[in-house]
Amino acid sequence: MAEHGGALEIRGLSARYGPVTALDAVDITASPGRITAVLGANGAGKTTLLRTISGLVKGADGSVLLGGRDLTGAPAETIARAGIAHVPEGRGVITELTVEENLRLGELLGTARRGSRNREHRLGTVYEMFPALAQRRRREANSLSGGERQMLVIGRALLSAPEVLLLDEPSLGLAPRIVAQLFALIRDLVDREGITVLLVEQNARSALSIADTGFVLNLGRVVAAADAASLAGDADLRHAYLGF
Amino acid sequence: MQQFVNITLNGLSQGAIYAAFALALVLIWRATRIINFAQGAMAMFTTYLALPLIESGQSYWAGFAAALVAGLVLGALVERIVMRPVEGGPELNAVIVTLGLFIALQALAAILFGATFQSFPAPFGLRGFTVGEFTIAFTPFSVFVIGSVLVVMLALTALFRFTDLGLRMRASAFSQEVSRLLGVRVGRMLTLGWAFAAVVGSLAGLLIAGGNLVHPAYMDAVIVYGFVAAVLGGLESPGGAVAGGLIIGLALSYVSGYLGSELVTLAALGILVAVLLVRPRGLFTRVAERRV
Numbered sequence: 001m002a003e004h005g006g007a008l009e010i011r012g013l014s015a016r017y018g019p020v021t022a023l024d025a026v027d028i029t030a031s032p033g034r035i036t037a038v039l040g041a042n043g044a045g046k047t048t049l050l051r052t053i054s055g056l057v058k059g060a061d062g063s064v065l066l067g068g069r070d071l072t073g074a075p076a077e078t079i080a081r082a083g084i085a086h087v088p089e090g091r092g093v094i095t096e097l098t099v100e101e102n103l104r105l106g107e108l109l110g111t112a113r114r115g116s117r118n119r120e121h122r123l124g125t126v127y128e129m130f131p132a133l134a135q136r137r138r139r140e141a142n143s144l145s146g147g148e149r150q151m152l153v154i155g156r157a158l159l160s161a162p163e164v165l166l167l168d169e170p171s172l173g174l175a176p177r178i179v180a181q182l183f184a185l186i187r188d189l190v191d192r193e194g195i196t197v198l199l200v201e202q203n204a205r206s207a208l209s210i211a212d213t214g215f216v217l218n219l220g221r222v223v224a225a226a227d228a229a230s231l232a233g234d235a236d237l238r239h240a241y242l243g244f
Numbered sequence: 245m246q247q248f249v250n251i252t253l254n255g256l257s258q259g260a261i262y263a264a265f266a267l268a269l270v271l272i273w274r275a276t277r278i279i280n281f282a283q284g285a286m287a288m289f290t291t292y293l294a295l296p297l298i299e300s301g302q303s304y305w306a307g308f309a310a311a312l313v314a315g316l317v318l319g320a321l322v323e324r325i326v327m328r329p330v331e332g333g334p335e336l337n338a339v340i341v342t343l344g345l346f347i348a349l350q351a352l353a354a355i356l357f358g359a360t361f362q363s364f365p366a367p368f369g370l371r372g373f374t375v376g377e378f379t380i381a382f383t384p385f386s387v388f389v390i391g392s393v394l395v396v397m398l399a400l401t402a403l404f405r406f407t408d409l410g411l412r413m414r415a416s417a418f419s420q421e422v423s424r425l426l427g428v429r430v431g432r433m434l435t436l437g438w439a440f441a442a443v444v445g446s447l448a449g450l451l452i453a454g455g456n457l458v459h460p461a462y463m464d465a466v467i468v469y470g471f472v473a474a475v476l477g478g479l480e481s482p483g484g485a486v487a488g489g490l491i492i493g494l495a496l497s498y499v500s501g502y503l504g505s506e507l508v509t510l511a512a513l514g515i516l517v518a519v520l521l522v523r524p525r526g527l528f529t530r531v532a533e534r535r536v
Contacts (some may be wrong), residue, residue: 080427096418109427
């Protein structure tokens with residue numbers, strides 16, 4: 001898995017929704033083998049940031065580079081094929097398909113990315129990681145609970161053999177115990193496979209507990225950038241932007 | 245008794261044609277949530293393209309293949325050029341565009357091929373099989389019609405259920421955004437969906453034309469019956485479309501045989517209204533609700 005993990009560089013990224021500036025000249029670098037957390041209140045621009053990186057939001061200024069390759073303005077499917085897996089907030093499951101069909105879509109992308117000669121069947125590894133999914137593999141995905149859906153979208157993203165994982169609020173709606181498991185799993189994956197993770201969270205405390213680096217967004221601007229420990233130790237910043 | 249058998253057999257082979265047409269509608273509905281009102285005109289147009297080939301001395305099958313290939317190309321072109329600009333906008337816009345296309349193609353056919361009746365050959369005999377001393381209303385061509393519709397239905401079901409391409413097409417139909425995030429080239433899937441649908445529509449056009457007269461409006465009645473069949477089948481599944489087609493074919497054949505052929509169109513609309521009132525999701529689908 002040594003080929004995994006190009007650095008994700010975001011340079012001067014600005015995006016507008018009509019007259020509203022959602023992102024204002026944002027500079028963020030996420031490095032391979034590290035978890036980079038993007039924190040901030042509701043409406044700070046976190047989700048817009050991820051949607052712009054993955055090509056769902058068009059017409060932004062600035063640039064997005066993966067391992068030096070310029071992906072600015074490319075269509076979402078091209079960006080996905082380049083190795084950026086965006087796990088969207090809450091609604092990334094295709095509920096009309098079965099659990100296994102959802103996973104196979106990730107595997108198809110992974111096969112396309114790795115080249116067809118290297119077609120190992122990796123669904124088994126996801127089922128090992130998430131036994132709950134294995135039990136429901138033939139069921140329609142809309143029968144899954146919130147936690148199981150989160151497992152499904154993360155497992156599906158991993159099957160696509162990503163270099164960069166964009167996680168949008170993975171803890172949303174999950175019980176604290178599940179969040180702890182999920183974060184431990186993400187940490188373990190990053191350490192083992194050296195992928196790059198950009199983690200967007202409102203739950204700043206638990207995000208900083210697994211992240212290496214953090215950026216704080218407020219009204220579309222980066223207002224703080226530091227290693228995770230010093231962000232968590234900065235009481236003023238925590239009170240002003242992070243709510244803990 | 246003989247009359248009943250004949251009416252039933254006739255209904256089955258007519259129904260198979262409505263089924264083929266309903267299959268084409270279902271394919272596009274699944275992919276884009278649009279009813280393609282131009283489907284009949286597209287099928288008429290590609291069927292007309294087969295005529296000069298056959299009349300110039302080529303075999304029926306050369307014309308048949310040419311019409312299907314023309315359907316593939318026409319479907320892809322229509323999606324790319326005509327439908328792409330209105331995709332993602334209000335559904336009504338897309339529906340109006342398909343209606344415009346319907347009128348344009350019909351007018352173009354009249355200009356190119358003439359607004360007259362022309363006879364279209366059939367590849368198999370049109371004389372009914374004989375059972376004992378009776379001749380029944382079931383011809384070698386009817387066997388071909390029913391057989392080819394069943395083959396198409398099975399092929400489509402296998403495509404959607406067992407292949408990677410089918411999975412990508414279904415994913416694109418259900419969620420374009422998530423599919424794109426998974427690297428699925430959604431635009432290409434839509435083009436393919438329209439192309440496949442147009443091939444199936446072209447097949448329906450050829451099957452109706454076989455042994456009959458064609459003119460630029462010869463598909464108009466089939467559009468209505470095929471649409472009723474698709475709605476009856478629930479608009480979602482290839483199997484439902486075929487079942488719906490056969491039911492409509494049989495029902496209309498009984499109406500025509502026992503009540504009078506002038507009531508057929510009325511009966512079709514009656515069935516449509518009844519289905520939409522009593523079971524708007526169709527007889528064969530699990531989807532909870534649908535906007536009509």
